[in-house]
Amino acid sequence: MENVLAINNLSKRFGRIQAVNNVSLQVKAGQVFGMLGPNGSGKTTTLGMLMGVVNPTAGNFTWFGQPPTDHIRRRIGAVLEHPIFYPYLSGRKNLELNAMIKQCPTENITKVLALVELAERQDDAYKTYSLGMKQRLAIASALLNDPDVLILDEPTNGLDPMGIAGIRELIIRIAAGGKTIILASHLLDEVQRVCTHFAILKKGTLVHHGPVHDVGKGTETVEVKADAPDLSQVLLAFPGTSSVNRENGSFQVHLREQFNATDLNRFLFEKDIVASHLVTRQKSLEQQFLEILAES
Amino acid sequence: MLQLLRIDLKKMTSYRTFWVVCGLYFMTLGFGAASGMEFLKWLASFIDGFGQEINIGRIPLYHFPDVWLNLIWCAGLLKVILAVMVVISITNEYTYRTLRQNIIDGLSRGEFLLSKILTNVLLSLMSMTMIFVIGLVTGMIYSPSLELNRILTDLEFLPAYFLEVFFFLSYALMLGILIQRSGLTIILLLLSQLIEFIITSNLDDYLPGVIPFFPMESIRNLITFPFPRYAFSEIRDYISPGAAAIVLVWTFVFNYISYRKLKRSDI
Numbered sequence: 001m002e003n004v005l006a007i008n009n010l011s012k013r014f015g016r017i018q019a020v021n022n023v024s025l026q027v028k029a030g031q032v033f034g035m036l037g038p039n040g041s042g043k044t045t046t047l048g049m050l051m052g053v054v055n056p057t058a059g060n061f062t063w064f065g066q067p068p069t070d071h072i073r074r075r076i077g078a079v080l081e082h083p084i085f086y087p088y089l090s091g092r093k094n095l096e097l098n099a100m101i102k103q104c105p106t107e108n109i110t111k112v113l114a115l116v117e118l119a120e121r122q123d124d125a126y127k128t129y130s131l132g133m134k135q136r137l138a139i140a141s142a143l144l145n146d147p148d149v150l151i152l153d154e155p156t157n158g159l160d161p162m163g164i165a166g167i168r169e170l171i172i173r174i175a176a177g178g179k180t181i182i183l184a185s186h187l188l189d190e191v192q193r194v195c196t197h198f199a200i201l202k203k204g205t206l207v208h209h210g211p212v213h214d215v216g217k218g219t220e221t222v223e224v225k226a227d228a229p230d231l232s233q234v235l236l237a238f239p240g241t242s243s244v245n246r247e248n249g250s251f252q253v254h255l256r257e258q259f260n261a262t263d264l265n266r267f268l269f270e271k272d273i274v275a276s277h278l279v280t281r282q283k284s285l286e287q288q289f290l291e292i293l294a295e296s
Numbered sequence: 297m298l299q300l301l302r303i304d305l306k307k308m309t310s311y312r313t314f315w316v317v318c319g320l321y322f323m324t325l326g327f328g329a330a331s332g333m334e335f336l337k338w339l340a341s342f343i344d345g346f347g348q349e350i351n352i353g354r355i356p357l358y359h360f361p362d363v364w365l366n367l368i369w370c371a372g373l374l375k376v377i378l379a380v381m382v383v384i385s386i387t388n389e390y391t392y393r394t395l396r397q398n399i400i401d402g403l404s405r406g407e408f409l410l411s412k413i414l415t416n417v418l419l420s421l422m423s424m425t426m427i428f429v430i431g432l433v434t435g436m437i438y439s440p441s442l443e444l445n446r447i448l449t450d451l452e453f454l455p456a457y458f459l460e461v462f463f464f465l466s467y468a469l470m471l472g473i474l475i476q477r478s479g480l481t482i483i484l485l486l487l488s489q490l491i492e493f494i495i496t497s498n499l500d501d502y503l504p505g506v507i508p509f510f511p512m513e514s515i516r517n518l519i520t521f522p523f524p525r526y527a528f529s530e531i532r533d534y535i536s537p538g539a540a541a542i543v544l545v546w547t548f549v550f551n552y553i554s555y556r557k558l559k560r561s562d563i
Contacts (some may be wrong), residue, residue, distance in 0.1 A: 014562075048562070051399070051400045052399055052400070053396050053399050053400060053562065053563050054562045054563075055560070055561075055562055070399075070402060070403065070404035070405075070407070071402060071404075073399075073400065073401070073402040074401070074402035078400050080396075080400065084392065084393045084394055084396060084397040085392075085394070085397070086307060086310075086311075086392060086394055087392060088310060088311055088312070089307075089310050090310075093306075093310055096306070097303065097306050097307065098401055100299065100302065100303050100306065101303060101398060101401045101402055101403050102401055102402050103299075103402075141401075
């Protein structure tokens with residue numbers, strides 16, 4: 001598949017602080033790529049370099065297989081950190097200005113305003129908008145030029161649950177249209193729901209990258225409840241058990257490789273124990289994220 | 297080019313401060329320039345109180361060709377108002393962080409600067425046109441003779457005035473880009489004449505030769521103070537090519553520094 005973005009050994013140093021350290025990765029067409037990392041891990045700095053506002057100290061990158069130019073950024077819709085607009089201009093005038101910069105037809109403005117449900121407030125000054133409306137206007141502005149790539153940096157920051165759900169739905173809808181999306185977030189649940197691939201940054205260094213569906217592969221954890229007094233001993237006696245924890249009245253059994261819930265169920269049945277509750281716990285991205293950060 | 301100018305004007309034309317400052321500037325310029333005779337009358341009545349008399353009819357303030365240099369020199373005092381507007385326009389881009397978003401949206405740093413410089417050119421052209429019209433009208437009213445060659449004499453100070461305004465707006469733009477905070481920039485802008493004056497008066501004893509090369513001094517050499525000619529002094533009523541060259545070089549340097557700074561910084 002075609003590389004939309006290829007980053008080679010990109011670094012940025014601010015004085016004594018190494019904000020981004022030798023990061024290399026590729027984003028291919030059609031991927032929804034999640035950039036994860038704690039606050040201050042270099043996500044926004046990396047995106048800033050990709051969008052031409054931060055000069056890299058070392059390394060390079062290509063967009064659509066070409067060295068970056070100023071005009072290539074018009075094919076990319078981006079919102080970094082938080083929405084930025086002229087506070088005294090109305091939402092529509094701000095978008096008209098963006099359309100002039102991106103050199104795209106003004107007809108798109110009505111379309112994107114409707115998409116983010118801001119048509120009613122379009123003539124009010126930007127400074128009168130609520131945070132959610134500002135975020136939505138930023139997404140509208142990023143979509144203005146019908147870009148091939150969309151970069152969203154914490155798009156759900158500060159939104160209420162309805163707003164978050166609305167934006168998630170919007171991202172899934174945009175991704176379904178075949179656009180490549182780069183999503184920086186620390187809401188891991190969000191990333192797991194919408195992303196196909198993800199990368200983790202820690203103190204400016206890339207510590208992990210890969211497809212989201214690989215998360216949860218590997219050893220299984222099974223949650224078991226049963227009406228048996230010696231359940232914990234029985235569970236420990238199972239050859240596939242690596243450890244057992246008791247949590248909220250049920251047992252969390254971590255299995256060894258090549259054992260799964262079926263084997264455990266069969267074993268319990270042979271011991272005359274019928275489980276009232278038996279669930280395979282998928283490892284969440286959150287667990288994986290914390291593990292990777294702890295290991296690195 | 298025109299597209300870039302349109303972008304910057306779009307930012308400004310919905311900004312109320314812009315209209316207020318520009319309105320004040322052009323109104324002061326207009327009324328101020330047109331009320332020279334009133335000023336002379338006041339001066340005459342003031343001097344009258346000391347038992348002396350001047351005949352204001354004999355001071356050809358608005359006669360062609362004197363009117364050009366008189367108006368242009370006085371109008372030069374007001375350029376600082378326009379410069380404050382330029383400072384607000386550029387420092388807003390930093391405080392609202394819209395400079396960053398403009399770049400993200402696909403403008404190059406050079407194009408961003410060019411859009412600001414083009415606005416400066418437009419404001420300078422408007423000032424020059426305004427002075428031309430006022431000079432023509434007041435000259436027509438007060439001049440005893442309307443010979444074409446008298447009207448056209450000294451008209452070369454008009455482009456010099458354009459250069460003066462554009463030079464100063466370029467300076468304001470550069471300060472704004474270097475300092476990025478409106479308050480501090482405006483204070484420094486207002487003080488720069490004074491600071492330069494302190495430096496040059498200290499240099500006067502040692503290196504008088506370098507003084508004409510100072511930026512504010514070069515403007516004073518480009519457009520001479522015209523009023524001593526009414527006190528029987530000779531003034532230079534032509535443009536010195538040397539002074540014009542120094543002003544041009546400074547204008548280029550200011551804009552180049554702005555470009556370098558924008559190009560190199562993380563925004």
